[in-house]
Amino acid sequence: MINYSAIKPLLFKLEPETAHHLAEFTLRLPNICQIPFNFFLESHFISDPILNQEIFGRTFLNPVGLGAGFDKNATMIRGMQILGFGFTEIGTVTPKPQVGNPKPRMFRHIEEETIQNAMGFNNDGALKVIKKLKQRFPFTTPIGVNIGKNKVTPENEAINDYTHLIKAFDDLGDYFVINISSPNTPGLRDLQNESFIGELFKQAKALTDMPILLKIAPDMEIEDAVALTKMAVEKGADGIIATNTTIDYSLVKNPKTIGGLSGAVLKEKSFKIFEAIAKELYGKTVLISVGGIDSAEEAYKRIKAGANLVQILSGLIFHGPDMIMNINKELIELIKADGYSNITEAIGADRRDSK
Numbered sequence: 001m002i003n004y005s006a007i008k009p010l011l012f013k014l015e016p017e018t019a020h021h022l023a024e025f026t027l028r029l030p031n032i033c034q035i036p037f038n039f040f041l042e043s044h045f046i047s048d049p050i051l052n053q054e055i056f057g058r059t060f061l062n063p064v065g066l067g068a069g070f071d072k073n074a075t076m077i078r079g080m081q082i083l084g085f086g087f088t089e090i091g092t093v094t095p096k097p098q099v100g101n102p103k104p105r106m107f108r109h110i111e112e113e114t115i116q117n118a119m120g121f122n123n124d125g126a127l128k129v130i131k132k133l134k135q136r137f138p139f140t141t142p143i144g145v146n147i148g149k150n151k152v153t154p155e156n157e158a159i160n161d162y163t164h165l166i167k168a169f170d171d172l173g174d175y176f177v178i179n180i181s182s183p184n185t186p187g188l189r190d191l192q193n194e195s196f197i198g199e200l201f202k203q204a205k206a207l208t209d210m211p212i213l214l215k216i217a218p219d220m221e222i223e224d225a226v227a228l229t230k231m232a233v234e235k236g237a238d239g240i241i242a243t244n245t246t247i248d249y250s251l252v253k254n255p256k257t258i259g260g261l262s263g264a265v266l267k268e269k270s271f272k273i274f275e276a277i278a279k280e281l282y283g284k285t286v287l288i289s290v291g292g293i294d295s296a297e298e299a300y301k302r303i304k305a306g307a308n309l310v311q312i313l314s315g316l317i318f319h320g321p322d323m324i325m326n327i328n329k330e331l332i333e334l335i336k337a338d339g340y341s342n343i344t345e346a347i348g349a350d351r352r353d354s355k
Helices: 004-011 016-032 038-044 077-083 126-136 155-169 194-205 222-234 264-281 296-305 314-319 322-337 349-353
Strands: 053-055 058-060 064-066 087-093 106-109 114-117 143-147 175-179 212-216 239-242 260-263 286-290 309-312
Touching: 016 077, 016 106, 038 322, 064 322, 077 087, 087 126, 087 175, 114 264, 114 314, 126 155, 143 155, 155 175, 155 194, 175 194, 194 212, 194 222, 212 222, 222 239, 222 264, 239 264, 260 264, 260 314, 264 286, 264 296, 264 314, 296 309, 296 322, 296 349, 309 314, 309 322, 314 322
Parallel strands: 064 087, 064 309, 087 143, 143 175, 175 212, 212 239, 239 286, 286 309
Antiparallel strands: 053 058, 106 114, 114 260
16 A cells, blocks of 8 residues: 555645646546556445445445545546545536636645645536546446536526536436535625525426535634525525635635635634534434544544534545545444444434433
């Protein structure tokens, strides 16, 4: 196996986006060649029955997924399975290809184990991503499709981008994610309002039977976030993902003036808003927690707070590929230590205990 602690200093000498492209090249190999990768899969993928759960009509073999933003173009699906992820969220995908924001647009805050990114939904566009998904179909682990509007699409026409993508990707994944919470597309977060979300879900639910989730920002007032997510569920949302990156630049010592922060500094902020949402929506919809999760203890905290699933992104950069395997192994021990026979018994345990 690769000794990540040995190569990490070398990777960190590269520009962050260059290092990402190198990682992508490596993780694309299982998709494009017939090298026997089974020994990697056996070493990293944890599929103990104690971690299995049924969500959206699919079996999630473990609860740790890849958050959107890493595999933008569905090029690393097999590679993510090898790393041990129980599910993968691709995207954010837009109707038309776009190059994203000017470079440099990704930055490391090494001491804070945090990434600041201002990528701007750079992706190959719907047609090319659909082609890649069809080449990989059917999937051995669940796939989420994270969708967003093109930068050039006016705000008053944004709903057309989302409905176009829903029709285009229908039945090519296991769930959709409505991304209106990235800070890197001008005006996108302005769509986090009841009028837009209500109309979007009304139209979207008429177009597909695939579950549709809403992803929210961590910078909303908690009361607003709870009210918005509650309304979204009432309008047909099948789940909530909390949260996207933050623009609270006070969390790092030397921030850039663009982009959103993910990683360790997002941990407290993300959990605070997730827990408030879970208090309102636990047991009523699927909840996915993301933001600063870098250990089994943190993942289990989110699960007991009400998360059906958790997602990892920046932690992978700082802790390496063994991180996912280690989290899943340790989750098994934590679940057993609490006397549960399956993860479903642990989900929301803190919510039940507080009643």
